[in-house]
Amino acid sequence: MKKIFYLFILVAAAGLSSCKKDKKTTTTDSNQPSKQGTALQLAQDSLYLYAKEAYLWNDQLPTYATFKPRSFTNASDKTALDNEMDALSQYAINPDGGKPYEYYIYDPGRAKYSFIDDGTETGALNGIKGDFGIDYNYWLVDDIRITYVYPGSPAGLAGLKRGYQIVSINDNTSLSYDGVSGGKTYGDGSGKNINFVYNAIFQSSSIKMTVKRPDGTTLSVNFSTGSYAVNPVLKDTVIDAGAGHKIGYFVFNSFTSDANADPKLDAVFSKFTTQGITDLVVDLRYNGGGYVSTAEYLDNLIVPPSKNGTNMYKTYFNSILSANKETLLVNQVRKDDNGNVYNLSQIDYSLNSQYNTPNFVKKGSLNIPRVFFIIGGGTASASELTINNLRPVMDVQFVGETSYGKPVGFFDIQINKYTMFTPEFSTKNSAGQGDYYNGMTPNTANYPGIADYDGIDKDFGDPTENLFAHIIAKVKTGTYSLPTKVTQSISSNPRAFSLEQSRDKTMQLNKNKFTGMIFNSKKVKLKK
Structure with a gap:
């Protein structure tokens, strides 16, 4: 199925992206692929071998002989690789619930996070x-x-x-x-x-x-x-709520590249600071994610100055990468912003790396103790990372429907003309909070706020829009207004979906859309 996905990728140097050239893959051992085969078969072998090295839950993957990567046949090479990726994603079991980490309730057997890109879905996280x-x-x-x-x-x-x-x-x-x-x-x-x-x-x-x-x-x-x-800021406004309260509200719809997003975020927060806002609302209800570095930038604009220099989050890779024992990633060649060539095996994936334990670096002068996030089934990955990072350091309120649930991220792995995206890392904030595989549900023990419907009958920033209205009431009175009542009968405003059904429906409509947390940095930090 087609995913609606846009991502700027520095394509690996030609001939270096397939595992077939790694000497370790040329053995005749039954648990290793043959060096002979069609282009598709070699790509299938590479997909499996890269997963065995870099996949977050690689220790639960079967042997090559058991899995048989080349057994996934189809008239379309892309479909064959999709089927292989889906099958491989179902082996790692989450002990919390007993289902695969990548179990997707809306399409069982299909990977919730992993996918193969043939190049048609790349291009717009750079704007x-x-x-x-x-x-x-x-x-x-x-x-x-x-x-x-x-x-x-x-x-x-x-x-x-x-x-x-x-x-x-x-x-x-x-x-x-x-x-x-x-x-x-x-x-x-x-x-x-x-x-x-x-x-x-x-x-x-x-x-x-x-x-x-x-x-x-x-x-x-x-x-x-x-x-x-693309301007990822779809709307920004300041609402005077009275009694000395000014609410800064903006819609951030995609974590595009820093070059695209940062100047636009700077303009919004400069406006908010100049107008003296006392409360901040970040609307991420349709934001499926994007670059980690942009998520960090937004967090640094929001975080209170008193938390400058404290830990933002930690990144966790599998045992091979965290011990820096990867061998195949040497084939993944990239260029940094200055044109310098490096490969993915040169990155330090251990927790000792500052790259994986970033601290808050306060941007701007906004100083507020509380932030409201509007969320829903389309709020995923880098959006959830942004929210989770702030939970230990300020009052974070959750308003809307349950988020997507993706506490894992990836980097791109080039396999000939295809790009493999599969979870390689998870994150936890400074308080050790993470693992929100079932999403963040407003008005539950760990996610204070209010659960209610997305008011799609009103424009962004309209004070009467259902979710924004709840926030305005909270700012004015200290309590949220009552959630929308559901009726199945005919009335002046009938609803045919319960809140659970509404989220369910949204998740099904969004199942082909990109959700991502892309491992990147404004400056690549290599091993010394």
């Missing part, structure tokens, strides 16, 4: 995308809303905005939700309408769409995919 620039979700069973639009994208230039109701797509008005969510079947449960909408928006090069604006007027537009620059 350039080439799609419609739009996303959506179901507000009610028969009501689809636009969740966000990137300014300057084809959808943005067509005049579409968050909160608009999608009435028809390509003249088809049969768009109602017809899947299974939270154990309940909607419509005939076939998913025909769901797949139609998804394919029209994410798998097509052109689209015709009619939408209804909040004022009841309609707009019909035609547009095609196109290249546009």
